[in-house]
Amino acid sequence: MAQRPERADALRNREAVLAAADALFAASSSPHSVSMDDIAAAAGVGKGTLFRRFGDRAGLIGAVIASRLEPLRQAVQAAQDSGSSPQQRVRDLLDAALHFKIENRNLMSAAEDAGLSSPYQAEHYGAWYEILREALDQVPGVHDAEFTAHALLAAIRADLVVYLIDDQKMTPQALHTSLAAHIDNVLGNRCDPADTHKKP
Known part of the structure; x- marks a missing residue:
């Protein structure tokens, strides 16, 4: 049986709620201070x-x-379609994911605090993991691509990003640089000739 299309007023309400919640979380210094009452009133x-x-x-x-x-x-799709080496795809994916975590760190922390399933069960985590694992499988010398993919994603957990940026006052650029160095350490600093023309 075909799913009934969403009513226009219900769709408007959904978009209003998402926009209100998005704005409130973005403006709040702590996700814990945003209540369902606040979101309902704003929407x-x-x-x-x-x-x-x-x-x-x-x-x-x-x-x-x-x-x-x-x-x-x-x-992520652009990184996959770029024709770059597996090493560069690993770097590009993790750099993009870190940028997302930095920009949305309060919201991602709120998700973890609210018990939003396990972070490992989230749809986006599964997608990032699969792309990473497939790329790592193609990097010479990387043993156990499955574990390595999980370990690399653990380096950009929302709680760690919040701690480093908000508590330790690490700049986003410094965090990106440190992540790049960590990835190179994990990959054994292997440089693919196809990437020599790319930015360092």
Whole structure:
């Protein structure tokens, strides 16, 4: 049986809620300070609408994250289509994912705090992991690509990004540089000739 299309008013309410939640989380210094009441009021809907549509706070946070992932998906796809070496694809994916984590660190931390499943069960984690694993499988000398993919993704966990940037006052550029050096260490600093023309 075909799924019924969403009613126009329901779609408007959904978009209003996502926009309100997105703005409130972005403006807040702590995700814990944003309540469902705050989001409902900013969106101009009843709190019951939030619970009916998203289930709970964790579901709402997950929907906001999903709404922000499209630019990252495009960056990942561009990296895959670039024809670059497996080593460079690993670097490009992790650099794009780190940028996303930095820009959305409060929201991603809120997701972890709200118990939004396990981070390893999230749809975007599975996609990043598979692309990384496939690239690492093609890098000479990398043993156990499955574990290495998980370990590299652990280096950009939201809680670590928040700690380094907000608590330790590390700049985003310094974090990107440190991640690049870590990736080179893991890959044994192997440089593919196809990448010699690319930026260092």
